[in-house]
Amino acid sequence: xxxxxxxxxxxxxxxxxxxxxxxxxxxxxxxxxxxxxxxxxxxxxxxxxxxxxxxxxxxxxxxxxxxxxxxxxxxxxxxxxxxxxxxxxxxxxxxxxxxxxxxxxxxxxxxxxxxxxxxxxxxxxxxxxxxxxxxxxxxxxxxxxxxxxxxxxxxx
Numbered sequence: 001x002x003x004x005x006x007x008x009x010x011x012x013x014x015x016x017x018x019x020x021x022x023x024x025x026x027x028x029x030x031x032x033x034x035x036x037x038x039x040x041x042x043x044x045x046x047x048x049x050x051x052x053x054x055x056x057x058x059x060x061x062x063x064x065x066x067x068x069x070x071x072x073x074x075x076x077x078x079x080x081x082x083x084x085x086x087x088x089x090x091x092x093x094x095x096x097x098x099x100x101x102x103x104x105x106x107x108x109x110x111x112x113x114x115x116x117x118x119x120x121x122x123x124x125x126x127x128x129x130x131x132x133x134x135x136x137x138x139x140x141x142x143x144x145x146x147x148x149x150x151x152x153x154x155x156x
């Protein structure tokens with residue numbers, strides 16, 4: 001049987017793991033360790049469901065949060081901090097197929113790259129959305145006279 005103590009202990013090799021609630025463990029790891037942490041979570045810890053991948057714009061960095069669970073009903077949150085100037089984290093879509101759609105959304109809205117992803121084409125934004133503009137970044141502002149979803153912005 002998998003317990004919260006076992007999960008917390010096993011994840012220590014990938015970064016800082018701590019129990020943050022009675023049924024939740026948070027692991028702070030790095031992009032180069034996230035695939036290993038997900039693999040261990042799947043194989044050894046029984047986390048067989050991806051709840052979601054969420055993203056935070058912290059101003060100077062981005063944070064990816066992978067939320068996993070399994071039959072044990074413990075929620076595991078893997079936290080990965082990414083530099084703002086070149087945010088990138090390897091894809092986990094081959095390990096957790098539902099991650100592929102979340103990674104596409106995050107790429108669309110934040111510009112975070114997922115090397116190894118089979119197809120990071122747009123999924124939310126229109127195809128005519130300007131390249132290198134990511135609307136959920138805190139520093140994003142629409143450019144005057146640009147088209148966003150077929151609508152031209154006014155001069156400011």
